[in-house]
Each structure stands twice: as structure tokens, then as C-alpha cells.
Amino acid sequence: MDDVDRGLLALLQADATRTYADLGREIGLSAGATHERVRKLRAAGVIRRTTVDIDPAAVDLDVLAFVTVDSVAWIGDSGPAFAAITEIQEAHVVAGAASVLLKVRTTSTGALQDVLRRIHAIAGVSSTQATIALDTFFERPTPTGGTPAHDGTGPDER
Amino acid sequence: MDDVDRGLLALLQADATRTYADLGREIGLSAGATHERVRKLRAAGVIRRTTVDIDPAAVDLDVLAFVTVDSVAWIGDSGPAFAAITEIQEAHVVAGAASVLLKVRTTSTGALQDVLRRIHAIAGVSSTQATIALDTFFERPTPTGGTPAHDGTGPDER
DNA sequence: GACGTCGTCGAATCATATTCTGTATTCATT
DNA sequence: AATGAATACAGAATATGATTCGACGACGTC
The missing domain is CATH 3.30.70.920 (Lrp/AsnC effector binding domain/regulation of amino acid metabolism (RAM) domain)
Structure with missing residues (x-):
């Protein structure tokens, strides 16, 4: 696992609906290469599941x-x-x-x-x-060390 | 929000990579109708985000x-x-x-x-x-009242 | 009965996922 | 230094899915 993988994890935590082409443009890879990396992260159990966060x-x-x-x-x-x-x-x-x-x-x-x-x-x-x-300041994903464009700091972060 | 919506939420919590056709077959709607319902759930903020769960x-x-x-x-x-x-x-x-x-x-x-x-x-x-x-029995998504085919009970549930 | 609204189906169109081939790079071996 | 194997990637082609839209039925209101 390298910085590219960490970066992909952070981006996917922020929004897992992004296309591989979109993710690849941001991380500096082609859609196919991005697809392969994500496939391996799933296979290795690093990504346990893709899910939706519900209010x-x-x-x-x-x-x-x-x-x-x-x-x-x-x-x-x-x-x-x-x-x-x-x-x-x-x-x-x-x-x-x-x-x-x-x-x-x-x-x-x-x-x-x-x-x-x-x-x-x-x-x-x-x-x-x-x-x-009584109140929740924030709930956010497990930190991964990657840096998404926006760091989720609360429920209004989509 | 009705039982169909709750069911969709539960299914998407379990696996948000499923296609609209696949979800629709299980919930009893067409792909287009399923797509429309999910779009509305996102627009209403019920689904705050699609994300990946990381180990x-x-x-x-x-x-x-x-x-x-x-x-x-x-x-x-x-x-x-x-x-x-x-x-x-x-x-x-x-x-x-x-x-x-x-x-x-x-x-x-x-x-x-x-x-x-x-x-x-x-x-x-x-x-x-x-x-x-010292140990984690389980961490699972926010309960929604819907019933997925499998209820997530721990990290080995994918 | 007429009309409007809503939700759905099915099909068409557009976009993406997935796979495969060729190439380049890195690493280990000789 | 040369060679072979393994890995990663780009780009293209194909298969699949996302998205949109027109038509239709159900329901509520007048």
C-alpha cells in the first residue's frame, strides 16, 4: 500500500460514487489502472465494503x-x-x-x-x-492518512 | 419514506455497489423506479454519502x-x-x-x-x-429498520 | 366523468465498468 | 551487463449499467 492507495481510499471515503476516470484524473492514473488498484484493495480486505452513510x-x-x-x-x-x-x-x-x-x-x-x-x-x-x-459534533470515516480534496468534518460534508 | 425506502437503505448499507436492476429485482421495482427512489433519498439528505468502509x-x-x-x-x-x-x-x-x-x-x-x-x-x-x-465485537451501519438479505454483524460481513 | 398528480414500466440513449493487449519499468538472477 | 520475470500502466474495445423520457395506471379532487 502506497500513497496512491491511501489517496484513493480517502477519495472513496469522501465519495464512493466517483467514476474510475474521475478518480484517476485526480490521482494521476488511467481509469483502468485505478480500477485495478481499487480491485486489489477490495481483494485484500483493506476496503471491507462500499456502503451508504445515513442520517x-x-x-x-x-x-x-x-x-x-x-x-x-x-x-x-x-x-x-x-x-x-x-x-x-x-x-x-x-x-x-x-x-x-x-x-x-x-x-x-x-x-x-x-x-x-x-x-x-x-x-x-x-x-x-x-x-x-445530547449532540454530535461529527462522525467521520476512519482516517487513512490520504488527503481528499475535502476532509469530512461533519454530516454536511457530502 | 416507506418500507420500500427502508429496504433500499438496508440493501445499500450492505453493499452500495449493487446495480439498480439488481436492487430493483430484490425490492420489486424496475431499475428506473429504483434509481428515482435512491435519487430522492440522496436529495432529501437521508443518504448523506456513499463511502467505503476501511479496515x-x-x-x-x-x-x-x-x-x-x-x-x-x-x-x-x-x-x-x-x-x-x-x-x-x-x-x-x-x-x-x-x-x-x-x-x-x-x-x-x-x-x-x-x-x-x-x-x-x-x-x-x-x-x-x-x-x-482491546477488541471489537462489531461495528455496523446505523440501523434503518429495513431487512437486507444479510444483516451485517461484523467486519467479515462483506 | 374530467382532470391533475404521482409512481412506475419499458425502451432508448449515454456513460461507465471491465477486460485485454502492448509497453515500460523494476527487480532478481546469471 | 544482459536477460527474464513480474508488476504497473495507458489506451482501446466491448459489455454492462446509469440515466432519461414517454406512456400508462392508480388515486384523489372537483
Whole structure:
């Protein structure tokens, strides 16, 4: 992986609908060469997926909360149990007092409460602590070290 | 927005490279009708962007940390200051003891320390507490209520 | 019943994705 | 230094998909 690849990744993160000709003009390659590089980045798993970023409010997901989950037993194998709760967007095993940290999106605080109830039902879970996000400064893609024409700094960046 | 739109969103989250004909076959519309619906979803800002999901380890971002930031003054206007630190992927204003919660990706714990130093330099910041993620169960797109053929449950879902 | 609006289909046109060939460069081997 | 292999690229050709538009049906209103 070189600077050309990093540059392509950054450009594709910014807008994955661009044509290979367009990307190639900006990065200094032909459409075919660009196509081949992107194909290899996908094959190597560097690009895991092409996806669309959706405004949560547009699908009525008005509540974002971060939940720390404490346990009385090892729950390092509980990934599938957390995954079964669709409102959980991310789940990370963390060092420290809590053992799992969750990013949860729901339509209301009542729905969040229901999610907490279902988390408690997972074997080994002793307690949860939810922190509600009042506002989001920004959510942007994983930094890659490449430099797109515009660095995404928030939801208004398209 | 109806169930067809939600279904399209879910399918596009799973794989935004699918053709309109392919999407249409699954959702029960022609390619043209599917194209028109997606165009409207973009125009309405429901789809904020088409992007690629990148494996952080592939770009040497081996450390993920969640940082809570306490303040002695209002830092609700400090979004741009946080955004200027490229290693910060997300920044949320939260209720509770800490006022801002950050998702940070770095190449090493040493680099994380450097990021913490730069966060401390932001006016109003009194202290930070970093929680390092030892493992990630999954990170998946914002739930939309639609049902793709496969629900993304982790990085191996392509 | 007439009319207007909206969403869709199917087809035509335009644009892009994909593949392939030839060439140049780099690297390893002799 | 010469040679061969591997890699990357440009350009062109072909196949496929994106986009647009006219026609039609459903629905709501008058």
C-alpha cells in the first residue's frame, strides 16, 4: 500500500460514487489502472465494503447513547448476543472498570430503556451505565492518512 | 419514506455497489423506479454519502480508544477544535460527569498520548480519561429498520 | 366523468465498468 | 551487463449499467 492507495481510499471515503476516470484524473492514473488498484484493495480486505452513510434522524433514530456494561463473569464470547440486539451499532471490549462499551441508537429514551433491559438479560451482565449524547459534533470515516480534496468534518460534508 | 425506502437503505448499507436492476429485482421495482427512489433519498439528505468502509488495521490504526473530556468551561462550541485533530473519528456532547466523548484511532498508544496532549491544549479542557478498546465485537451501519438479505454483524460481513 | 398528480414500466440513449493487449519499468538472477 | 520475470500502466474495445423520457395506471379532487 502506497500513497496512491491511501489517496484513493480517502477519495472513496469522501465519495464512493466517483467514476474510475474521475478518480484517476485526480490521482494521476488511467481509469483502468485505478480500477485495478481499487480491485486489489477490495481483494485484500483493506476496503471491507462500499456502503451508504445515513442520517439517523431521517430514520427516526433520535437518541444516541454509549453504554458501559459491567459483568460478574467473562462475557468475551458474547459478541453474538450483543449483535442480536439490532439497536446496538458498535460493541467493543475495553480495559478498565467496564468490560464492554456499546454504541446504541434508538428512537426514544423509552426504547433505550428496553434495550438496556435486553442487555441485562445477557448471561454474565451485572450492570449497565448509559450516557446519552445530547449532540454530535461529527462522525467521520476512519482516517487513512490520504488527503481528499475535502476532509469530512461533519454530516454536511457530502 | 416507506418500507420500500427502508429496504433500499438496508440493501445499500450492505453493499452500495449493487446495480439498480439488481436492487430493483430484490425490492420489486424496475431499475428506473429504483434509481428515482435512491435519487430522492440522496436529495432529501437521508443518504448523506456513499463511502467505503476501511479496515483500520490495514492502515496501521491498531489502537482504538474512547476518551471522555471534562471541562471547567463551556466547550460546546469546540467542535472545530476537535475536528482539527484528525485522529478523532467521532465527537459527541454527552450528559453526565464528562462533557464530550470522543472516539479516537491511532497507530500506537504513544500516538494516543500525543492526541491526549493536543486535546488538553483545547481551551476549557480540564481533564481526559481514555478507555482503550482491546477488541471489537462489531461495528455496523446505523440501523434503518429495513431487512437486507444479510444483516451485517461484523467486519467479515462483506 | 374530467382532470391533475404521482409512481412506475419499458425502451432508448449515454456513460461507465471491465477486460485485454502492448509497453515500460523494476527487480532478481546469471 | 544482459536477460527474464513480474508488476504497473495507458489506451482501446466491448459489455454492462446509469440515466432519461414517454406512456400508462392508480388515486384523489372537483
